[in-house]
Amino acid sequence: MADTTIPPVLETRDLHCTFQVRQGMFKPKKPLHAVNGISLKVHKGEVLGLVGESGCGKSTFARILLGLQKPTQGDVLIDGQATSAFTRKQIARRIQPIFQDPYSSLNPRKTIGTIITLPLSVHGVGDPASWRGTVERMMDLCGLPKRVYDSYPNQLSGGQRQRVAIARALVMQPEVVICDEPTSALDVSVQSQILNLLQDLRAELGLTYVLISHNLAVVEHMATSVAVMYLGRIVEQADTDTLYHAPKHPYTEALLASVLTPEPGKGVPDAQLGATFPNPINPPPGCTFHTRCPKAMDVCRKVAPRPLIVDGAEVECHLHDDSIRSAA
Numbered sequence: 001m002a003d004t005t006i007p008p009v010l011e012t013r014d015l016h017c018t019f020q021v022r023q024g025m026f027k028p029k030k031p032l033h034a035v036n037g038i039s040l041k042v043h044k045g046e047v048l049g050l051v052g053e054s055g056c057g058k059s060t061f062a063r064i065l066l067g068l069q070k071p072t073q074g075d076v077l078i079d080g081q082a083t084s085a086f087t088r089k090q091i092a093r094r095i096q097p098i099f100q101d102p103y104s105s106l107n108p109r110k111t112i113g114t115i116i117t118l119p120l121s122v123h124g125v126g127d128p129a130s131w132r133g134t135v136e137r138m139m140d141l142c143g144l145p146k147r148v149y150d151s152y153p154n155q156l157s158g159g160q161r162q163r164v165a166i167a168r169a170l171v172m173q174p175e176v177v178i179c180d181e182p183t184s185a186l187d188v189s190v191q192s193q194i195l196n197l198l199q200d201l202r203a204e205l206g207l208t209y210v211l212i213s214h215n216l217a218v219v220e221h222m223a224t225s226v227a228v229m230y231l232g233r234i235v236e237q238a239d240t241d242t243l244y245h246a247p248k249h250p251y252t253e254a255l256l257a258s259v260l261t262p263e264p265g266k267g268v269p270d271a272q273l274g275a276t277f278p279n280p281i282n283p284p285p286g287c288t289f290h291t292r293c294p295k296a297m298d299v300c301r302k303v304a305p306r307p308l309i310v311d312g313a314e315v316e317c318h319l320h321d322d323s324i325r326s327a328a
Contacts, residue, residue: 036232049223238313
């Protein structure tokens with residue numbers, strides 16, 4: 001467990017991101033709240049798993065953390081410092097991404113050595129004379145033989161390409177790594193190797209991960225805590241063991257019951273949630289999950305739930321609000 005007396009390495013405070021979206025050529029624009037008031041803390045060495053269906057706002061949240069998207073409201077802090085005062089390069093020195101598709105995230109015209117060296121060159125890190133040695137040491141840590149230094153991506157397997165992507169992210173020695181579906185594009189036989197590599201690197205280098213995934217089995221294997229996202233909100237957050245064995249929110253229960261591994265664009269099976277995913281431009285009033293919730297009450301249709309602490313988990317659900325239940 002992390003020492004919570006030490007400031008978190010990564011924190012978000014009431015983070016919002018709203019886009020103005022037009023649904024028709026002559027229709028007025030309407031707000032889409034992709035991220036709607038997220039407050040999270042991640043301490044050094046932790047792995048925060050972020051799960052939810054496609055369209056819930058996970059990717060927008062990741063882009064904000066990486067400095068690729070400005071929030072409408074709220075702050076992102078690294079070691080207690082607001083990133084709004086940082087340049088894009090300063091953020092990149094401290095937060096790096098690992099993307100899901102190793103086939104499209106690597107430049108096919110560059111050699112592996114050039115690809116991994118590029119961050120050092122762009123940010124002017126260290127002496128250029130030492131770059132090759134630095135890159136080869138990182139390649140070794142990531143399980144890449146030195147002979148691939150002068151190879152091209154098309155000469156490597158999918159698993160090797162993802163190791164290159166990992167080495168490129170870590171050569172900057174970032175404090176936080178955003179892992180966006182790091183194994184979804186890989187063969188099943190290779191997925192466990194990459195996950196174990198990420199775990200080993202975390203232990204050896206003292207890394208902190210934000211793991212974004214549809215695959216709850218992957219999240220359970222890697223994460224120390226899990227946040228469940230629905231229509232831009234975190235509806236439940238707890239340590240991994242608590243969330244998987246004693247979920248509090250009906251949406252979390254449905255995700256776990258469905259063993260969620262859908263393709264992008266597909267939601268939770270209807271057997272678990274009887275209605276389709278709501279239009280995020282016109283979300284339901286009250287609790288936005290009530291149209292799909294088998295336990296919804298009248299109050300759920302009118303009043304948005306407040307965050308509650310229940311048995312060590314933070315959950316937004318009227319079912320656990322004693323004042324609501326007693327009134328009902």
